[in-house]
Amino acid sequence: xxxxxxxxxxxxxxxxxxxxxxEAFEAFTPVPSVLLDSAFRIVQVSASYLAFNxxxxxxxxxxxxxxxxxxxxxSPGPVxxxxxxxxxxxxKNVSATRVHAAPGQFTASLRAVPIFEQDTLLYVxxxxxxxxxxxxxxxxxxxQLDTNETYRVLVDTVKDYAIFMLDTRGNVxxxxxxxxxxxxxxxxxxxxxxxxxFYGEDDLIAEKPRKELEICLRDGKVEDESWxxxxxxxxxxxxxxxxCVRRDSVHIGYxxxxxxxxxxxxxxxxxxxxxxxSAKLKSAFLANTSHEIRTPLHGMLSALTLLMDxxxxxxxxxxxxxxEESGSVLLQVINDILDYSKLSSGVFSISTDVAVSxxxxxxxxxxxxxxxxxxxxxxxxxxxxxxxxxxxxxGSIDVHVSxxxxxxxxxxxxxxxxxTGIGIKNVGVESLFSLFT
Numbered sequence: 447x448x449x450x451x452x453x454x455x456x457x458x459x460x461x462x463x464x465x466x467x468x469e470a471f472e473a474f475t476p477v478p479s480v481l482l483d484s485a486f487r488i489v490q491v492s493a494s495y496l497a498f499n500x501x502x503x504x505x506x507x508x509x510x511x512x513x514x515x516x517x518x519x520x521s522p523g524p525v526x527x528x529x530x531x532x533x534x535x536x537x538k539n540v541s542a543t544r545v546h547a548a549p550g551q552f553t554a555s556l557r558a559v560p561i562f563e564q565d566t567l568l569y570v571x572x573x574x575x576x577x578x579x580x581x582x583x584x585x586x587x588x589x590q591l592d593t594n595e596t597y598r599v600l601v602d603t604v605k606d607y608a609i610f611m612l613d614t615r616g617n618v619x620x621x622x623x624x625x626x627x628x629x630x631x632x633x634x635x636x637x638x639x640x641x642x643x644f645y646g647e648d649d650l651i652a653e654k655p656r657k658e659l660e661i662c663l664r665d666g667k668v669e670d671e672s673w674x675x676x677x678x679x680x681x682x683x684x685x686x687x688x689x690c691v692r693r694d695s696v697h698i699g700y701x702x703x704x705x706x707x708x709x710x711x712x713x714x715x716x717x718x719x720x721x722x723x724s725a726k727l728k729s730a731f732l733a734n735t736s737h738e739i740r741t742p743l744h745g746m747l748s749a750l751t752l753l754m755d756x757x758x759x760x761x762x763x764x765x766x767x768x769x770e771e772s773g774s775v776l777l778q779v780i781n782d783i784l785d786y787s788k789l790s791s792g793v794f795s796i797s798t799d800v801a802v803s804x805x806x807x808x809x810x811x812x813x814x815x816x817x818x819x820x821x822x823x824x825x826x827x828x829x830x831x832x833x834x835x836x837x838x839x840x841g842s843i844d845v846h847v848s849x850x851x852x853x854x855x856x857x858x859x860x861x862x863x864x865x866t867g868i869g870i871k872n873v874g875v876e877s878l879f880s881l882f883t
Contacts, residue, residue, distance in 0.1 A: 472503075482570040486511045486531070495574070511572065526556060534558035535567060608704040612688075614697060616641050616659055628706055630677035641702065644674045646681070662688045662700060674704065683711040733787035736780045743780065747773045804859060808847050 468490055471481070478495035480488050491506045506514070512524050526543060534541035542557040559571040608625035610618055617640055621633040629636075629644065636643075642655040649655070649672070662668040667689050674684040685705040691698055747770065754766050844865075850858040870878065 477573045477575050479571060479573045480506070480511065482511055482572055484567045484569070486570070489569070530556050530558045531570065531572075534560045534570065538562055606705075608702075610702055611691070612641055612700040612702055614699055616655065616700070619699065625704070628676075628682075628704065629674075635677075646673055646675060658688060659700065662690050663697065666690050671707065682706050682708045729787040732783050736783040736787070740777065740780045740784075743773060743777055747777070804847060804849075808845060808861075 471479070471490055471492060473493055475492040475494055477492075478498050479492045480495060481490040483489050488506050488509050488511060491501075491503055495501075496503060496506070511527065530541045530543050538560055540557065540559050542555065544555050555573075555575050557573040557575075559573075560567060561569040561571065604622060605624045605627055608628045609622045610625050611620040613619050617638055618636050621631070621636055625636075626632060640655075642650060645655055658668050658670065667687065669685070669687045671683070671685050673681045674686070675681050683706070685707050687703045689701045689703075691701050750766060750770050750773065754763070754770065758766065844863070846862040846864075848860050848862075850860050852858070
């Protein structure tokens, strides 16, 4: 049989059941709290309140709650405190408010619970919980919601662009006013439909919608200009930009922006047509002018041929040959102009059976520049005469021609011209064969 002494516990500490309500309040209340008497003096304070505000019970007990200034704690200011206490006492019910400090400081929720015995106020339980992190989180959410709402309003009011969202499979999720005006679909008619409905038959056969989404998913963006179709079947020239949309690195869909460039396309077509017409007129002018020049030139060369068959002195024969050869060069230039006009019109043909005598060509060049040795004689000639004619101005010349390479369709010839001048600087060599140098 156990004696009364044996039944006593060895420890002098009270058990959990033996702790008073006040002790439990002070030790275990998770919300920072103080208990006030009817005169608002602090009669009990929780350990959580003391720890959070870095205070001791001696600094709080017996002190009027209004004397807990911001210098000693993070408690709300007297205005908010008085408001919540007055409301709780007047209504005999719980009163709560949220206190916002200056930017960058704390926010707190303040809750007062009045304890009455009939109409007599006994105590007020005051809970002060700082909610800075929660407040910032809610503010961030509100800011995000405001941003999303602003963006939605902005998109919905844009009428010059079709702006809408697609889900990950390419189905239309949103539809703005610009899309309705441009494509002719109402939101209830198009939302949920696949965006391939805007493409033509050729694009569908080529699986263009699927390929565009694949490129967009891989590269983040795809842009295209081509024909798109409206609800009534009419088409328009569209500039389309599809962007991959991700949230927290997770693909959630695509944004699609479409502009109607039909007018610009038509303007470009008009400019191109005008340019092509101008080019045709220029080619026709060159062809007609060249033909008109060639007619009297043929007459001159024919008369010269008859003249060369008469009795001429050796000097006259030499001059006549130069005139005949220069006339042939001029005729070739005119024929080249005619070839250009044929090339522009697409009817030019290349002949590969034309034989060229290199020795005769060199002899022709030398004979044409020979009269320039006499003062007062000025001649004009084509590109193959430029080099020897230029070096002739600086003294005597020596022309050497050699075959570098040859095959069935092409041969390469080196022409070396040497004179007795001062030479050409390296800078000048680079532009030696440029036009008009």
